[in-house]
Amino acid sequence: MNLPNRRFGWMLALALVPPLAVALPEDRNQPIQLEANRGQIDQKTGVSVYEGNVIISQGSMRLNADVATIHVKDGGFQRMEATGNPVNLRYRPTADKPEIIGVSQRVEYDVASAKVIMSGNARLTQGQDVFTGDRVEYDLKSDVVRARGAGDNGRIQFTIQPRAQDAAPARKP
Secondary structure (H helix, E strand, O other): OOOOOOHHHHHHHHHHHHOOOOOOOOHHHOEEEEOOEEEEEEOOOOOEEEEEEEEEEEEEEEEEEEEEEEEEEEEEEEEEEEEEEEEEEEEEEOOOOOOOEEEEEEEEEOOOOEEEEEEEEEEEEEEEEEEEEEEEEEEEOOOOEEOOOOOOOOOEEEEEEOOOOOOOOOOOO
């Protein structure tokens, strides 16, 4: 069935889409909003597809894509795939950590494993730390980033900035 208007799509998104990532505690209490140029819901398969300047947001989390496909089973969100040229993902995991910015051709989010997988020229940045590769996987439960390159000679790159050290204590006269 085609969505009659954007408002219906937003209401559906509020019912189906959980946070895409562990974010600020107050984000979980914020409404989820979805915007797109078009949308289609297949109630038999539990698959909904949104196309055209797709924007999904909740609190500090925001995802922009060309197409987002959401899979629901037994009334519960299972996974989401987003594709674009590129897909952009931003969120702040906790108030004391810098915002995470992800850019790739494809983003997959699986609820059960709590993993975000970015593929196709993937780049994940947090503060000044940068992880790049053909595929970057972020495990939300364990806060672990894994990356791999493309093909036999594919390379990955991590740039991790040194943490500021506390200033030396002042000398006593």
